[in-house]
Structure formats: C-alpha cells, structure tokens
Amino acid sequence: MTLNGEPVEFLAEPRQTLLECLRDTLHLTGTKEGCGDGNCGSCCVTLDGNLVTSCLVLGVEAQGRSVTTIEGIARGNDLHPLQKAFIEHAALQCGICTPGFIVAAKALLDAEPAADEERIRLWLANNLCRCTGYDKIVRAVQAAAKEMR
Amino acid sequence: MLQMKPFEYIAASSVDDAVRALGSRADARVLAGGTDLIVQLKSGRREAELVVDVKRIPELTAIAMDADGLRLGAAAACIHIAANRDVRTHYPALAEVAALIGGTAIQGRASIGGNLCNAAPSADAVPLLIALSARARVAGPDGRREIAVEDFCIAPGKNALAPGEFLVDVFIPKPASGTRAKYLRFIPRNEMDIAVAGVGVAATVVDGKITMARLALASVAPTPLFVREVGGALEGQAPSAALIEQAAALAQAAARPISDMRAPADYRRHICGVLSRRALSAVLG
Amino acid sequence: MSTAYNVIGTRPPRHDGADKVTGRAIYGADVQMAGLVHGAVVRSPHAHARIKRVDTSKAAAFPGVMAVVTADDFPQTPDRIVDLGEGETPLSYVRGNVLAKDKVLYEGHAIAAVAANSAHAAEQAARLIEIEYDVLPCVLNVTDAMAAGAPALHKESNVTDHVRHAMGDSDSAFASAAVLIEREFKTATVHQGYIEPHAATALWNNDGRVQVWCSTQGAFVVRDVVACLLDLPVSRVKVTPTEIGGGFGGKIPVYIEPVAALLSKKCGRPVRIVMTRREVFEGSGPTPGSLVRVKIGADASGKFVAAQAYLAYEAGAYPGGMVGAGAMCVFAAYDIPNQTIDGYDVLVNKPSTAAYRAPGAPNAAFATESVVDEIARELKIDPIELRLRNAAKEGTRRADGPKFKKIGCVEVLEAMKAHAHYAAPLGEPSHAEAKRGRGVAIGYWFNIGFASSCVISVNADGTANLIEGSTDIGGSRTSIAMQAAEVLGIPVEKLNPSVVDTDTIGYTAVTGGSRTTFATGWAAHDAAQDVVAQMKARAAKLWEVADVSFAQGVFRAGDRSMTFAELAARLSETGGPVVGQGSVNPRGAGGSFAGVIVDVEVDTETGKTTIVRFTSVQDAGRAIHPSYVEGQMQGGSVQGIGWALNEEYWMSDGGRMMNASLLDYRMPTILDVPPIDTVIVEVPNPSHPFGVRGVGEANIVPPTPAIANAIHDALGVRLRKLPMNPPSIVAALA
CATH class of the missing domain: 3.90.1170.50 (Aldehyde oxidase/xanthine dehydrogenase, a/b hammerhead)
Known part of the structure; x- marks a missing residue:
C-alpha cells in the first residue's frame, strides 16, 4: 500500500486490523487506540482519502490502497496549519485524541475549506476528547481553516 | 486491545467469485464496511473461518439511478450515499439517514447494505427502506432472488439469507409524485449513539388524499417492525392532526420494546408515539 | 492583574506541542x-x-x-x-x-x-x-449494602468508616429557621473516561x-x-x-x-499489558455513586442558620473511598454557624473507587446547591444574591476544622452576577414542545500540596534544562517552566522541561489534587532561586565584589551588569556548572471556588436536555498560563455536563456493567456541548510565591446542580437523581 505518500510492503494476518499493522508492524504509533470499536476516533486515518477508524479496517483491506496517518500530515519540518493551530490555541491537553482530531479535521478542510462551526462540530462528532471540553478544538480548526483559505 | 480469532480472507472480484467463496466454508462471513462485523469478531459475538470482502466487486459499491428506481450497492459507503446527487434529489430522507449512521469516520466505511444484513433491531436505515418499499436483491448458489426489506430481518442479528447467499444491492422503487419520506430517531447524545427508538415513514398525497402510507419502527421489537395498520388507517384519508395522532397511536401500540441499558421499555414506547407523530407530521404536514 | 510579571499570565506554546501534534509523543501503549x-x-x-x-x-x-x-x-x-x-x-x-x-x-x-x-x-x-x-449474592448500592443482613464483602459490616464533623448545635438552630428544606439525592457511579486505556x-x-x-x-x-x-x-x-x-484521578x-x-x-x-476499553470500565476505579441527604435552614433574610448532611458513598470493593472529601466540601462554600456532617464509606461489589476531579465534592454539591436553589425560590431571593449573603470568606470556619485564609468565593459570585450571561434573555425555545431555563451553582475544592522536586541546570548558551517528576497531563511542563522562567528573567522558550523517571528526580507526588502547577511550580520557583543565588556568587567572583543584585534577567553590581546568558557562558571559568534544586512539601494549598451559569432547553416530550449556553467562573489564584486555566475549566465543565445528563454505570442485577463501551457509556461528543465561556477570577493564594491555587478540579463541582436548577427553572420539576437522562425527565413530568 501507499503510506503517507511512500510505498510500503508488509505482511499481515487477516485478523490484524489496520491499526495494529500501523502500530505494531510499521511502528507508526501516532495513531492511537482508545476503544477498539470505532467509538472514540483516536485511530482515525484516511483510506483512499476517506476518513475511517483504523481499528475497524483489516490490514489486508488496505492492499493497493493509500493510507495517510498523523505522521503524514506535516510537510518535512513544517507543521500543517492545523498542527500549528492546535498548539497555538491550546486545543490539546493530554494529547491522546489529538492525532485523530487532526487527521479528521484535515479530511474535512481538504474537502470543505469553508466549513463553519456547525459543520466542524458535526464532522468531528466521531472523535471523543475528555480533556478540553472541545471549545479550543473548534477554535483551532476554525483558525486553521482561515489560514488554509 | 481486543483480538480477533484467526480467519482467512478473500477479496472477491465478482458476484460469482463471492458466491463460490461463501460456499466453500460453513462459517464464511461477508465483509462490507466492517463496522459491525469487525466489532463482533473482536468481541466474540460472531466467529468466522473465512471473511469475504465484497468491496472490490463493482456492482456492490455502485449507486445507480434509472427510470424504475435506485440500486444501492450493498457495500456502498454511507458517505458516498449521502453525497450522491440522485439520492439527494429523489430520496432526500435516505441521504439524511446515510449521514446519521455512526459518525463521519464510521460513514466512510459503513454501508446501508451492511446495516440491513446485520439485522439489528436498532438499524437506522431499515425502517426507512421498509417505508420506501425497498427490496433486497441477493445472490447465492441457486442464483438470484429478491426479498422485501420488511421480510429481511427475522430475529436480532439474523436475516433471511439462506446459507451461501449474500446481499448484492437494495432496490428502491422511484417514489410516486407527491411522496415524502422521513426517518426520525431518538438518541440521548446528538451523535454516536444507538436509536432508543426510530420511525421511518413514507406517504404519498395526491389531490389532498393520502394514497400510500408506510411506517416502520426501530428498536422496539426483535427486528425492525413494519406497522402495516398505519397504512390502512391513513390511506384514502385527508391528512389532519387528528388523523396523525390516531396513526401515531397505532404505531405506539405496535411497539413491544424491552428494557436495557439504553432505555426502559415504557420510555421507548412513549418515544415511539412522539416520533411517529413528528415523522408523520413532517411528511403529511 | 499579572502586569508585574514578564512570563506569568502569557500564553506561550507548550514545549511538548510538536511531539503531540505529529504523533511522535510516546504514550503508555507506544x-x-x-x-x-x-x-x-x-x-x-x-x-x-x-x-x-x-x-x-x-x-x-x-x-x-x-x-x-x-x-x-x-x-x-x-x-x-x-x-x-x-x-x-x-x-x-x-x-x-x-x-x-x-x-x-x-x-x-x-x-x-x-x-x-x-x-x-x-x-x-x-x-x-x-x-x-x-x-x-452481591450488593450494588449503598442502601442495599448498609441494610441489615446484607452480603458482606470483607468483614461483617460493609460500612468501613464513619466521619463526623460538627460545630454549634444544628438541631436547636433549625428551630429558628424561617425556611427549612431537607431533601435526598442520589448520584450514579461514573468513570473518569480518559481516552487512553491503562x-x-x-x-x-x-x-x-x-x-x-x-x-x-x-x-x-x-x-x-x-x-x-x-x-x-x-x-x-x-x-x-x-x-x-488523561487521568483525572483514575x-x-x-x-x-x-x-x-x-x-x-x-x-x-x-512484558506489556494494555487494557481494553471494557477492562478500563470494569477493572479500573470509577468514582462513587452516592446517597446524600442535606437539610438547610435559613432565617427570613436568607441567612443560613444551620445545616446537616448525611453522605453515604460507595467505596467500591475496598475501604477508603471519597466520602471524607465529600464531608469536607459539602458546606464549604458557606458560612453556617451550626453544622452536623455524617459521612459513611460503604463497600459495594463494584471496582474500588478512585479519584475523579474534586473526588467526592460533586456528589455533595449536587445536594447542597439544589437545596440552596430551593431556599432562594422559597424566599424569593436571587440565587446568586442568596449565596453572596452566606458566602464563605477569610476567617470562616469549616465544620471539619480549618479556618479559611484568603479565598475567592465572594469574588467568583460577584463575577457571575456581573456576567452578561446572567442578565441575557433566555431566548425562544427551538420548537413548541421545548422549554428553557437557567440555573446557577457554586462549588469548592480544597486542593492539595504534597511533595515535589525540581532541578534546573544552566547551559552555556543561556538556556536551562528543567527536570521534574510531575507527569504532564495538560500542559504542566510549560506552566511549571514559566514559573522558573519568571524567576530567571528569561523567556520560557529558553527553558527545556523534561519529566523524568524515579531514579533521576526526587520524590514527587501525583499529578492530581490540582497540585502540579502549585507545588511543582513552587519547586521550580525555588530551584530557579537557587540558580540565581549561585549565579550571583559567580558574578561576585568575576567582578570581585561582595554584593550582586539580580532583576529582569540581569545581574548588576555598581555600574557593571551581565545578562543571564552572558553569565551562563562564563560558568565554567567561575567554578563549573550551576545546578539549582528545589524541593517542597507545602501545606498552604489554597482552595478554589468555581461557579456556573447554565441555560438549558428541555424537550418536554422526549425529556432530552440541550445545553444552550454555559459560563464557567473560577478562582485560579494566579493564572500562570490563562489558556490552560480556561482549558481546565472547559474540560471540567463538559465532564460535569456528561455526569449530569447521561453518564452512569448501568449494572445488571447480578452486578455486570452492561454499558462498558464508549458507545453506551455516552460521554459528551463535540455536538453535545455549546462553546464554554470562561471567566478567570484571580484572588492570589497568600501561601504561594506567585499566588497559584490550582485549577484542575473545582470546575467539575457546580455543573450538575446548576443543570438541575436550570431544568427546574424550565419545567418546574426537581430532578434529585443523577443522571438526569431523558427517561427520568419524562418520568418526572408524568
């Protein structure tokens, strides 16, 4: 498959999830597991551009497909506007949900650069955060959207 | 981390290919979006020797509209259904329901076909499909056949598919002019929740008279529940608040919910009445 | 208020920010x-x-x-x-x-x-x-566990502790009350809900x-x-x-x-062990469910004359639950001369309970603040005004003994009263079956001190490394480094904070009790002062003078001066590296008060409550990094909203948790909450070098009663059991 723009090859047992392959086989531990059943969004990645929870994708399903993880969001040493905005707006506290939120928010802003607060909240409702109360996450995504436009 | 037991995996490339694969093992499971199946394999609620991925079969992910109606490939992801122009134009309630199942990242994988095959009483898409007179088109070792969606779910987690059969697509006839449809559900949160109760309705009004009405319920019976008597009470009548109340009462009376961690039975019954009235008002008001 | 400072009160980016937004930070399972x-x-x-x-x-x-x-x-x-x-x-x-x-x-x-x-x-x-x-046979709530003949978990009785605080004579003082309200409340067992499993x-x-x-x-x-x-x-x-x-005590x-x-x-x-989410719910410590009875009497002017509380808290499977803290906090916001408080620690067949953000206080405040709201209505006194008439101040004695030093209860209430939210119209409900209401409540948490250690080593390029033992759950590397930077007179970017292992730093107690920015920040302050003292000596040596002063990052003696960076470059020639250390075990943790104003809309047919507007007010003492203070307030507020409306351990009769998933436990999503407005009040803690009180916890105390009071305002019915979920609201309206 293509992982963050580069071709990779690996072996997976059918029962291994994409999340497991990313974390344990490919050692990309930026994608987190919070629940294992698609209800927290910490493991969000994009699969051929679609936002998915990688805990509910089999690794073998990704064969020949393109996967983007949190490790593929920054361009070299330059943080993506969303990453900068999350730091500047204090949109993370413990940071465990942050990779999922950034991957999810990027998928939204790539498709809908003009997304408003209502749209942002609806899109991100698959991602749980227990620290921030979400307020500063919304502000950060709005700020990044403005920056990206 | 919850681990799945070992199984084999095949990505089928055609309907025939999938039929062959499914026939090769007693315990073969179809994988569409995986948002139910993978959870069940992890929790041990279902087991599989073989998982047959049907997403690489073009027919299974197609969303195609013609003069007769809409063919919704069984593995088409909700996010594509919700965004499809034909669906939004001719079946706006269906586009809404596709955007209701799970959150964004679930919708990137989950399919309405999967929602149907999983046969959960709480499936959000199924009451609306019943209301829209949809038919499930299945393929198996003995060829293809159609099953009315209201007959498709037979018990919690059990569907009407025979061994070796699988769902190819769902056909939804083009609604007659003057038809409106709606699915309303109640969840305590605003997202990422399972319907405490849900109501799907479709009704056609021609010259001030209701010529067709169908209503089905979610989460109040062992399967999605088609309440035929609502149609009987409404058809031939002129819409009115009193008529809607009467039909909602019929729907509420048909509900036979259980109490569990998601809600007590009496509350589900109550909500059934509220949602039925609101959904009927939306399509008849 | 922070104009005297260069670093404190600013909002620099956190030192671990890049690691955490790129996925490079290593968490437990990584x-x-x-x-x-x-x-x-x-x-x-x-x-x-x-x-x-x-x-x-x-x-x-x-x-x-x-x-x-x-x-x-x-x-x-x-x-x-x-x-x-x-x-x-x-x-x-x-x-x-x-x-x-x-x-x-x-x-x-x-x-x-x-x-x-x-x-x-x-x-x-x-x-x-x-x-x-x-x-x-199992027992799953305090009532069953305390009943005669109940199955015992350990010894004969499931009641493992009884705490009693009393002052004055509450029984006879009730006789003089013009209004007397006594009510019983129940709260469900809830989980901290951190996203990372153990x-x-x-x-x-x-x-x-x-x-x-x-x-x-x-x-x-x-x-x-x-x-x-x-x-x-x-x-x-x-x-x-x-x-x-995430931890929140868990x-x-x-x-x-x-x-x-x-x-x-x-x-x-x-060997690596990672819990599943089900294991987190079933095998780690939730915070207790409880049964609380509160009785408050007030005279005709609204002055509280006496109060009694009965608190029975689940300890879970082992003794030592949160009831002690609940008994300390139940009436702490008020000056009430006659009080009797009884607390019972009760074993039940649930996981051993753990702290959760002001542990024990929300259960108690749900009761107290609901009763205070009833008194305000009875006496037709504005609920904030009633609280102001009774608010605890410097010198007020708590029933459990201590007298308050300088506290910000009045200031928090004044800020609530002055807030535009409190005067704003409720707005029209969104549909015919919906009703709106507003509620207020306040809450207290005492905060803790405990031991912390910190070491600062100066680098030749004018930067410094700071090592500490407090795990950073919400930006504390930066809030601690800011306090050192303030003393050293250098920008906080010049400090490089690290959280290290137990071999490398002196004993440091938990990140909890709102103590980290307070106590570890204090240790950093002391370590920085140690650095300054040593560097002054180096400057004195270089300049061959007796006295060197230090201010704003510059060392001076007579007309000679050197910046921190200039002197840092000359440490090796003046005796070698400078390493400063600070270790503290402060007793002077300043308690924090928080208040909430909340508007709700309730669908009277479905019983669903929507939070329309939410304002959180808290006394931070001194807000070191205001963004992180706001973040604590917003996070605690939303946890409080979840606790109020939907969260609970839903147990089968046999004691199995039936909703042990993030799907069915129903924590708030981003769609379930409005923007959370924050007002930081600063009444400096006289016991801390910068006035810090610690802000992690008090903010979760007032949301549940504020929401209950708002629901009452909307519907005219009182919910006295958490969660106030749709079925219970429909039942209350029936």
Missing part, C-alpha cells in the same frame, strides 16, 4: 523494545464470588505462552498497614485488588495473567484459564532490578506499590512515566504494573 512480549489479564465475570479453583495448565501449554501468573506468585509477605501515596491501607487490600486470591469482589476483578509472544496468543491463552467460582511495560532485569514504563499520574506511587507488592527496596524499582492520555491507582513485572520475572522478557 513503548517498544527488543524482545517485547504481550500480557493479557483474566478477569472475573461475577460481581461477588469465592474462587474455588484456578487451573492455568491449558493456558501454560498454549503455543507462544511464556508465563502465567496468579496471586500466589506475589511474595506472601505478612499483612501490614502501608501508605503508598493514597492514604493508609492494609497491604492485603492493595495486593488483592491487583490480583484476587480467595474472593472476587467485582466484575472485572483481575485473577490471573498470561504473557505470550503475540497479543493474539496471550488473549487466546487467557481464555483457557479455568476458574471455578462459588457465586455469592498501559504498562515491565522488565525484571537479570540484576534483580525492575523497570516499568507506564502511563500514570504518579510514577513514585507506581514505584512504591510495585516495590511493596514484590517485596523489593524502592531503589530496585525504576519507573519511567510515559506521556499520559490513573493514580496501580493495576497492571505489578502484574507485568511478575510476568517478566517468570519469562525474562519485557
């Missing part, structure tokens, strides 16, 4: 090392049962399995009372909670564990462990040393518990805290670390 094997824990399916037999032979024979352990593998040291950072408790209870021996006391109670060469094999093998139980890796090295890498609020607590349970000197256990994905207790260590001892390989 630890990788050569030879790592995977552990899985076997847990009880019963809430209460005697263990008759444990047969591990099939698991041990399973391909890939490298070790199997049970409680018998712990050194069988005789029972004694130990204090491992969470108060005194018998060793047997700590050990029994980590791995049950004779009896299981809750569903999810750990019994055995397996290590194998893959997580898949470990889990499959764990299922092969055969355990025979003698199932016992994760730990342990290596029992060939030299007999044990190393642990884990996600914890207190690395030294883990060290002490592991050493105690394995009967090792603490110097042979080294705990490296990873980044931590990652203070130790569960899997000693088990991973035992497995490692048996197989000679590093």
Whole structure:
C-alpha cells in the first residue's frame, strides 16, 4: 500500500486490523487506540482519502490502497496549519485524541475549506476528547481553516 | 486491545467469485464496511473461518439511478450515499439517514447494505427502506432472488439469507409524485449513539388524499417492525392532526420494546408515539 | 492583574506541542523494545464470588505462552498497614485488588495473567484459564449494602468508616429557621473516561532490578506499590512515566504494573499489558455513586442558620473511598454557624473507587446547591444574591476544622452576577414542545500540596534544562517552566522541561489534587532561586565584589551588569556548572471556588436536555498560563455536563456493567456541548510565591446542580437523581 505518500510492503494476518499493522508492524504509533470499536476516533486515518477508524479496517483491506496517518500530515519540518493551530490555541491537553482530531479535521478542510462551526462540530462528532471540553478544538480548526483559505 | 480469532480472507472480484467463496466454508462471513462485523469478531459475538470482502466487486459499491428506481450497492459507503446527487434529489430522507449512521469516520466505511444484513433491531436505515418499499436483491448458489426489506430481518442479528447467499444491492422503487419520506430517531447524545427508538415513514398525497402510507419502527421489537395498520388507517384519508395522532397511536401500540441499558421499555414506547407523530407530521404536514 | 510579571499570565506554546501534534509523543501503549512480549489479564465475570479453583495448565501449554501468573506468585509477605501515596491501607487490600486470591469482589476483578509472544496468543491463552467460582449474592448500592443482613464483602459490616464533623448545635438552630428544606439525592457511579486505556511495560532485569514504563499520574506511587507488592527496596524499582492520555484521578491507582513485572520475572522478557476499553470500565476505579441527604435552614433574610448532611458513598470493593472529601466540601462554600456532617464509606461489589476531579465534592454539591436553589425560590431571593449573603470568606470556619485564609468565593459570585450571561434573555425555545431555563451553582475544592522536586541546570548558551517528576497531563511542563522562567528573567522558550523517571528526580507526588502547577511550580520557583543565588556568587567572583543584585534577567553590581546568558557562558571559568534544586512539601494549598451559569432547553416530550449556553467562573489564584486555566475549566465543565445528563454505570442485577463501551457509556461528543465561556477570577493564594491555587478540579463541582436548577427553572420539576437522562425527565413530568 501507499503510506503517507511512500510505498510500503508488509505482511499481515487477516485478523490484524489496520491499526495494529500501523502500530505494531510499521511502528507508526501516532495513531492511537482508545476503544477498539470505532467509538472514540483516536485511530482515525484516511483510506483512499476517506476518513475511517483504523481499528475497524483489516490490514489486508488496505492492499493497493493509500493510507495517510498523523505522521503524514506535516510537510518535512513544517507543521500543517492545523498542527500549528492546535498548539497555538491550546486545543490539546493530554494529547491522546489529538492525532485523530487532526487527521479528521484535515479530511474535512481538504474537502470543505469553508466549513463553519456547525459543520466542524458535526464532522468531528466521531472523535471523543475528555480533556478540553472541545471549545479550543473548534477554535483551532476554525483558525486553521482561515489560514488554509 | 481486543483480538480477533484467526480467519482467512478473500477479496472477491465478482458476484460469482463471492458466491463460490461463501460456499466453500460453513462459517464464511461477508465483509462490507466492517463496522459491525469487525466489532463482533473482536468481541466474540460472531466467529468466522473465512471473511469475504465484497468491496472490490463493482456492482456492490455502485449507486445507480434509472427510470424504475435506485440500486444501492450493498457495500456502498454511507458517505458516498449521502453525497450522491440522485439520492439527494429523489430520496432526500435516505441521504439524511446515510449521514446519521455512526459518525463521519464510521460513514466512510459503513454501508446501508451492511446495516440491513446485520439485522439489528436498532438499524437506522431499515425502517426507512421498509417505508420506501425497498427490496433486497441477493445472490447465492441457486442464483438470484429478491426479498422485501420488511421480510429481511427475522430475529436480532439474523436475516433471511439462506446459507451461501449474500446481499448484492437494495432496490428502491422511484417514489410516486407527491411522496415524502422521513426517518426520525431518538438518541440521548446528538451523535454516536444507538436509536432508543426510530420511525421511518413514507406517504404519498395526491389531490389532498393520502394514497400510500408506510411506517416502520426501530428498536422496539426483535427486528425492525413494519406497522402495516398505519397504512390502512391513513390511506384514502385527508391528512389532519387528528388523523396523525390516531396513526401515531397505532404505531405506539405496535411497539413491544424491552428494557436495557439504553432505555426502559415504557420510555421507548412513549418515544415511539412522539416520533411517529413528528415523522408523520413532517411528511403529511 | 499579572502586569508585574514578564512570563506569568502569557500564553506561550507548550514545549511538548510538536511531539503531540505529529504523533511522535510516546504514550503508555507506544513503548517498544527488543524482545517485547504481550500480557493479557483474566478477569472475573461475577460481581461477588469465592474462587474455588484456578487451573492455568491449558493456558501454560498454549503455543507462544511464556508465563502465567496468579496471586500466589506475589511474595506472601505478612499483612501490614502501608501508605503508598493514597492514604493508609492494609497491604492485603492493595495486593488483592491487583490480583484476587480467595474472593472476587467485582466484575472485572483481575485473577490471573498470561504473557505470550503475540497479543493474539496471550488473549487466546487467557481464555483457557479455568476458574471455578462459588457465586455469592452481591450488593450494588449503598442502601442495599448498609441494610441489615446484607452480603458482606470483607468483614461483617460493609460500612468501613464513619466521619463526623460538627460545630454549634444544628438541631436547636433549625428551630429558628424561617425556611427549612431537607431533601435526598442520589448520584450514579461514573468513570473518569480518559481516552487512553491503562498501559504498562515491565522488565525484571537479570540484576534483580525492575523497570516499568507506564502511563500514570504518579510514577513514585507506581514505584512504591510495585516495590511493596514484590517485596523489593524502592531503589530496585525504576519507573519511567510515559506521556499520559488523561487521568483525572483514575490513573493514580496501580493495576497492571505489578502484574507485568511478575510476568517478566517468570519469562525474562519485557512484558506489556494494555487494557481494553471494557477492562478500563470494569477493572479500573470509577468514582462513587452516592446517597446524600442535606437539610438547610435559613432565617427570613436568607441567612443560613444551620445545616446537616448525611453522605453515604460507595467505596467500591475496598475501604477508603471519597466520602471524607465529600464531608469536607459539602458546606464549604458557606458560612453556617451550626453544622452536623455524617459521612459513611460503604463497600459495594463494584471496582474500588478512585479519584475523579474534586473526588467526592460533586456528589455533595449536587445536594447542597439544589437545596440552596430551593431556599432562594422559597424566599424569593436571587440565587446568586442568596449565596453572596452566606458566602464563605477569610476567617470562616469549616465544620471539619480549618479556618479559611484568603479565598475567592465572594469574588467568583460577584463575577457571575456581573456576567452578561446572567442578565441575557433566555431566548425562544427551538420548537413548541421545548422549554428553557437557567440555573446557577457554586462549588469548592480544597486542593492539595504534597511533595515535589525540581532541578534546573544552566547551559552555556543561556538556556536551562528543567527536570521534574510531575507527569504532564495538560500542559504542566510549560506552566511549571514559566514559573522558573519568571524567576530567571528569561523567556520560557529558553527553558527545556523534561519529566523524568524515579531514579533521576526526587520524590514527587501525583499529578492530581490540582497540585502540579502549585507545588511543582513552587519547586521550580525555588530551584530557579537557587540558580540565581549561585549565579550571583559567580558574578561576585568575576567582578570581585561582595554584593550582586539580580532583576529582569540581569545581574548588576555598581555600574557593571551581565545578562543571564552572558553569565551562563562564563560558568565554567567561575567554578563549573550551576545546578539549582528545589524541593517542597507545602501545606498552604489554597482552595478554589468555581461557579456556573447554565441555560438549558428541555424537550418536554422526549425529556432530552440541550445545553444552550454555559459560563464557567473560577478562582485560579494566579493564572500562570490563562489558556490552560480556561482549558481546565472547559474540560471540567463538559465532564460535569456528561455526569449530569447521561453518564452512569448501568449494572445488571447480578452486578455486570452492561454499558462498558464508549458507545453506551455516552460521554459528551463535540455536538453535545455549546462553546464554554470562561471567566478567570484571580484572588492570589497568600501561601504561594506567585499566588497559584490550582485549577484542575473545582470546575467539575457546580455543573450538575446548576443543570438541575436550570431544568427546574424550565419545567418546574426537581430532578434529585443523577443522571438526569431523558427517561427520568419524562418520568418526572408524568
């Protein structure tokens, strides 16, 4: 498959999830597991551009497909506007949900650069955060959207 | 981390290919979006020797509209259904329901076909499909056949598919002019929740008279529940608040919910009445 | 208010920001090392049962399995009372909670564990462990547990402690009350809900040393518990805290670390255990459900003359729950001359309870603040005005003994009263069946001090490295470094803070009790002062003068001056590196008050409550990094909203948690909450060098009663049981 723009090859047992392959086989531990059943969004990645929870994708399903993880969001040493905005707006506290939120928010802003607060909240409702109360996450995504436009 | 037991995996490339694969093992499971199946394999609620991925079969992910109606490939992801122009134009309630199942990242994988095959009483898409007179088109070792969606779910987690059969697509006839449809559900949160109760309705009004009405319920019976008597009470009548109340009462009376961690039975019954009235008002008001 | 400072009160980016937005930060489950094997824990399916037999032979024979352990593998040291950072408790209870021996006391109670060469094999093998139980009747709430003849968890009674605080004579004072309200309240067991499951890796090295890498609020607590349970000197256990994905009190207790260590001892390989979400709900510590009765009497002017409280809190499976803190906080916001407070710690067949953000206080405040609202309505006094008439101030004595020093209760109430939200119209409901209402409430948390250590080493380029032992759950690296930077007169970017292992820094208590920015910040302040003193001596040596002054980052003597960076470059020629240290164990934690104004809309047909507008007000003492203070307030507010409306342990009669998933536990999503407006009040804590009070907790205390009061305002009915979910609102309206 293509992982963050580069071709990779690996072996997976059918029962291994994409999340497991990313974390344990490919050692990309930026994608987190919070629940294992698609209800927290910490493991969000994009699969051929679609936002998915990688805990509910089999690794073998990704064969020949393109996967983007949190490790593929920054361009070299330059943080993506969303990453900068999350730091500047204090949109993370413990940071465990942050990779999922950034991957999810990027998928939204790539498709809908003009997304408003209502749209942002609806899109991100698959991602749980227990620290921030979400307020500063919304502000950060709005700020990044403005920056990206 | 919850681990799945070992199984084999095949990505089928055609309907025939999938039929062959499914026939090769007693315990073969179809994988569409995986948002139910993978959870069940992890929790041990279902087991599989073989998982047959049907997403690489073009027919299974197609969303195609013609003069007769809409063919919704069984593995088409909700996010594509919700965004499809034909669906939004001719079946706006269906586009809404596709955007209701799970959150964004679930919708990137989950399919309405999967929602149907999983046969959960709480499936959000199924009451609306019943209301829209949809038919499930299945393929198996003995060829293809159609099953009315209201007959498709037979018990919690059990569907009407025979061994070796699988769902190819769902056909939804083009609604007659003057038809409106709606699915309303109640969840305590605003997202990422399972319907405490849900109501799907479709009704056609021609010259001030209701010529067709169908209503089905979610989460109040062992399967999605088609309440035929609502149609009987409404058809031939002129819409009115009193008529809607009467039909909602019929729907509420048909509900036979259980109490569990998601809600007590009496509350589900109550909500059934509220949602039925609101959904009927939306399509008849 | 912070104009006197250069760094404090500003909003610099956090030092670990880049690591955490790129996925590079290493959390508990991200630890990788050569030879790592995977552990899985076997847990009880019963809430209460005697263990008759444990047969591990099939698991041990399973391909890939490298070790199997049970409680018998712990050194069988005789029972004694130990204090491992969470108060005194018998060793047997700590050990029994980590791995049950004779009896299981809750569903999810750990019994055995397996290590194998893959997580898949470990889990499959764990299922092969055969355990025979003698199932016992269980008790799941305080009423049943306190009833005569109730099944006992440990000894004959499930009531393991009774705390009583009294002053004045409440019984006779009630006679003079013009209004007397007495009500009973119930709250459900709830979980902290951190997104990162517990994760730990342990290596029992060939030299007999044990190393642990884990996600914890207190690395030294883990060290002490592991050493105690394995009967090792603490110097042979080294705990490296990873980044931590939320805790809120729930990652203070130790569960899997000693088990991973035992497995490692048996197989000679590093062993990693990561809990599943179900294990987190069933096998870690939630915060207690409770039954609280509150009675308050007021005279005609609204002055509270007497108050009584009865608090019965679930302890969970082992004694030592949160009722003590509840009894301290129940009336702390008010000056009431006559009080009687009785608190009962009650064993139930649920996991041993753990702290959760102001643990015990929200249960109590739900009762007190609902009763205060009723009194305000009865007397037709504005609810904030009524609270102001009775607000605790400097010198007010609490029933549990202490007299308040300078506190910000009045200032918080004044800020609420002055806020535009309080005067704003409620707005039209969104549909015909909806009604709107507004509620207010306040809450108190005492905050804690405890020990902290900090070391600062100066680099020749004018920067400094700061090492500390407080795990950083919400930006505390930066809020601590800011206090050092303020003293050193350098920008906080010039400080490089690290959270280090237990071999590398002095004892530091948990990140909890709102103590980290307060106490570890204080240690950083002291370490920085130590650096300044040493550098002054270096400047004096260079300049051959007796006295050197230091201000704003510049050393001066007469007309000579050197910046911090200039002097830092000359340390090697003046005697070598400068290393400053600070260690504190402060008693002067300043309590924090918080208040909430909330508008709700309730759908009268479905019973669903929508939070329309929410304002959180809190006394921070001094806001070191205002963004992080706001973040604490917003986070606590939304947890309070979840607690108020939907969250609960939904137990079957047999004691099984039926909603142990993030789907059915129903924590608020981003769509369930409005923007959370914040007002930081600053009434400096006279006991801290910068006036810090600590802001992590008080904010979760007022949301539940404020929402209950708002629902009453909207509907005219009072909900006295949490959660106030749609079915209970429909039932209340029927």
